[in-house]
Every structure is written in structure tokens, then in C-alpha cells.
Amino acid sequence: MVSVHSYANSRDVADAVARYVIKHQNDALEKGHKFKIAISGGSLGKVLNEGLIANKENFANVKWSNWEVYFSDERLVPLNHEDSNYGLFNEMVLKSLRQRSVELPKVITIDESLLAADGSTDDKIASDYEAKLPESLDLILLGCGPDGHTCSLFPGHKLLSEKRRRIAFLQDSPKPPPRRVTFTFPVLFNSKNIAFVAEGAGKAAVLSQIFEEKDSGLPCELVNKGPVPVTWFVNDPAIQGVPVAATKY
Numbered sequence: 001m002v003s004v005h006s007y008a009n010s011r012d013v014a015d016a017v018a019r020y021v022i023k024h025q026n027d028a029l030e031k032g033h034k035f036k037i038a039i040s041g042g043s044l045g046k047v048l049n050e051g052l053i054a055n056k057e058n059f060a061n062v063k064w065s066n067w068e069v070y071f072s073d074e075r076l077v078p079l080n081h082e083d084s085n086y087g088l089f090n091e092m093v094l095k096s097l098r099q100r101s102v103e104l105p106k107v108i109t110i111d112e113s114l115l116a117a118d119g120s121t122d123d124k125i126a127s128d129y130e131a132k133l134p135e136s137l138d139l140i141l142l143g144c145g146p147d148g149h150t151c152s153l154f155p156g157h158k159l160l161s162e163k164r165r166r167i168a169f170l171q172d173s174p175k176p177p178p179r180r181v182t183f184t185f186p187v188l189f190n191s192k193n194i195a196f197v198a199e200g201a202g203k204a205a206v207l208s209q210i211f212e213e214k215d216s217g218l219p220c221e222l223v224n225k226g227p228v229p230v231t232w233f234v235n236d237p238a239i240q241g242v243p244v245a246a247t248k249y
């Protein structure tokens with residue numbers, strides 16, 4: 001099932017994403033286990049900061065110490081590099097938690113001690129991260145690139161048909177940096193919930209393809225067609241002219 005929630009401004013998108021995350025956090029905690037969430041890089045960092053940190057009501061409802069945070073993809077650079085998805089999460093979320101002396105979530109990163117400048121250990125980094133993944137994630141938060149990529153699964157890339165490995169590596173990402181590790185469809189399709197966040201007029205053309213074309217084959221469309229409930233959080237410019245029935249969350 002795919003649902004779409006749209007808002008005029010970014011603050012309302014961030015608030016809705018945060019309330020949705022907190023709902024799934026509470027569901028997991030009620031079942032007596034840690035909240036296992038995977039997050040993405042790119043524009044999502046700002047949304048998490050605005051919705052979960054800056055919004056006081058939401059902030060009060062997050063049980064950070066009961067979270068286990070994974071990354072749906074990671075760029076193969078040191079964790080303090082400006083391209084690192086962990087680095088972004090650290091900047092946008094963890095730093096604010098430290099400033100407020102909040103007990104931090106458990107954050108599961110790639111093992112940066114395995115990084116080699118020539119890429120010869122990228123396979124090992126992927127296997128190591130795969131071994132750290134739980135069997136199923138409660139929630140995966142995804143972005144949608146203007147080309148329809150999600151995680152580091154790019155249109156037409158051979159990793160779209162990966163069936164065995166749960167974390168794969170690539171050295172030919174069309175978007176820099178080229179070396180990355182990424183969730184594959186086996187992880188996405190074994191999770192309990194997936195949400196996309198996409199904002200801005202620059203996403204309208206690709207959202208049109210994803211929602212209008214029957215078989216665009218775009219990675220985001222493949223996620224929509226999978227077995228997991230998918231919720232999209234967008235702002236109005238991102239779905240301008242896209243024939244979807246959007247509601248409020």
C-alpha cells in the first residue's frame with residue numbers, strides 16, 4: 001500500500017515525518033524491543049533536525065536511547081568527511097543531542113578502519129555492515145533523487161537485481177562520490193515500514209514518472225511496488241501536476 005501526504009511548507013512536512021517516526025517508535029517499544037530505524041543522507045538530515053529536534057513537542061516524545069540507527073546507504077569516505085551520511089546525521093541530530101545532554105541512540109556505522117584509498121576493501125566493508133544488520137528494520141526513511149534513485153540504488157544499475165546480498169558495494173555511483181555501500185531490495189522488502197521524503201519543484205518530474213508511468217523501472221517505483229507499506233511525505237511543489245490523491249498525516 002502506498003500513501004502520499006503533502007504540505008504547503010517544509011516545516012509541516014518535517015513535523016508530519018517526525019510524528020510518523022514517533023508512532024513507529026512507540027509501536028516498537030510497546031512490543032518490548034528497541035526501535036530499529038534506518039535513515040538516508042541528502043536532504044533528509046535537515047528534515048530530521050527540523051521535525052525531531054527543533055520541534056519541542058516532538059522532541060519530548062522521542063526516546064533516543066531506545067533507538068538503533070542504521071544507514072540505508074553510506075558513502076565510502078571517513079565518517080567525519082562532508083560526504084558521509086553518518087557525518088550528516090551527526091551534524092544534524094547527534095550534535096544537538098550532545099548539547100542537550102540527552103542519552104544518545106546506538107548508531108551503527110560502517111567500520112571506517114576498513115577503508116582503503118584504492119577501494120580494495122569495499123567488499124569487506126559491505127560484508128561487515130551486512131553482519132551488523134538486524135533481521136528486519138522497523139522503519140526505513142528514504143530519499144528520492146531527481147533521477148529516481150534511492151539508497152545508492154541507481155536507475156538501470158545491476159544492483160537493482162541483487163537478490164542475495166543485503167548490503168552491496170558499488171564503485172560507479174553516477175552521483176559523487178562513486179564508492180558507496182547500500183541496502184539492496186532484500187533489506188528494503190524485509191522491513192516493516194518505509195517512508196520517502198521528497199521536497200521541491202525539482203522532484204516533480206521524477207515523481208510524475210514514479211506515480212504515472214506503469215513501468216518506469218525507477219528504484220523508487222520498485223520500492224512502491226514491493227510488499228512493504230510505503231508512505232510518501234512531500235511538499236506541494238514536489239507533486240505539482242502529479243495525479244495522486246494526497247492527504248494529511
Ligand SMILES: O=C1O[C@H](COP(=O)(O)O)[C@@H](O)[C@H](O)[C@H]1O
Nearest residue numbers: 040041042043142143144145151
Ligand atoms: O546520494 C544520495 O541521495 C539520496 C537522495 O538525496 P536527496 O538529497 O535528493 O534527498 C539519498 O537518499 C541517499 O541517502 C544519498 O546517499
